Amino acid sequence: MRLPSHAAKLLAVAALPLALAACSSSTSEDSAAGPATSTAPSKAADPNAGLLTxxxxxxxxxxxxxxxxxxxxxxxxxxxxxxxxxxxxxxxxxxxxxxxxxxxxxxxxxxxxxxxxxxxxxxxxxxxxxxxxxxxxxxxxxxxxxxxxxxxxxxxxxxxxxxxxxxxxxxxxxxxxxxxxxxxxxxxxxxxxxxxxxxxxxxxxxxxxxxxxxxxxxxxxxxxxxxxxxxxxxxxx
Known part of the structure; x- marks a missing residue:
């Protein structure tokens, strides 16, 4: 497995606080706006459920x-x-x-x-x-x-x-x-x-x-x- 270079590691570490700050900001905004709602589609019921094969x-x-x-x-x-x-x-x-x-x-x-x-x-x-x-x-x-x-x-x-x-x-x-x-x-x-x-x-x-x-x-x-x-x-x- 090819390891990332030292410079890439530093960039990744440097980017981490920014990512955390973005998440914190997003969370605060979400809290102010109200509870988040799920957009995942519900699973459709099987029309053949319970029917004999x-x-x-x-x-x-x-x-x-x-x-x-x-x-x-x-x-x-x-x-x-x-x-x-x-x-x-x-x-x-x-x-x-x-x-x-x-x-x-x-x-x-x-x-x-x-x-x-x-x-x-x-x-x-x-x-x-x-x-x-x-x-x-x-x-x-x-x-x-x-x-x-x-x-x-x-x-x-x-x-x-x-x-x-x-x-x-x-x-x-x-x-x-x-x-x-x-x-x-x-x-x-x-x-x-x-x-x-x-x-x-x-x-x-x-x-x-x-x-x-x-x-x-x-x-x-x-x-x-x-x-x-x-x-x-x-x-x-």
Missing amino acids: GTQLKKALAPASYFPSGFAPDAGLARDTGDTYQAPATKSAAKPHCADLAATSWISLTGVEGVSFAQSSHVNKNTSAELDQEIDVYRGTTGADVLKDLAAVVAACPSYTDSDTHSKVKVTGAATAGLGDEAYTITLTSGAWETGTTLIASRTGTAVVSVLSTDGADNGAASAKKLAAHVLASLKA
Whole structure:
């Protein structure tokens, strides 16, 4: 380390009394003017504080052992946001692509994206029955808005054409009691199908659980409700 020269040391020592005098003068002036106020900016609150991450949500999904015999996970449809959060987004849902009601992430038809999610899908290769589950977490009261938006989606999609059978699919929806803080059920039926499809979105706090079921002669209603209840219980636990 290079040491300062003797002359530099002297200058530094000579400057010290001046610096002290300046500080003393400044302090006296500050005292006369009143107490000093801090100008340091306050730290902004984390908007995602307390919200579950995708990794945590993944643990709340029903495990493979939950599903009936014959069902196996579809690895290609299992995903989550991990330990980080994504930026929330809202897009217009005035003209939703109604056929997406039959897709695994049908909850996205509301046009609202949360900050974290986890999802998985299980399929019975013998009967082609499908059981899908997803949990999305939103900031503030956005989750409640998502439930309201589902009714708007149903109103905009009274029916759509199934691309596989080229048949008309009827869409009905209704508020559902007994699941979480609130829930909404959508039923899809077609004369060309052996059984219909039941979709249930249920909210608990900032999380919305969405399930899809084609398992059962009742359009998958009982199995969808059972799966939704299981995931809601896991979240509370």
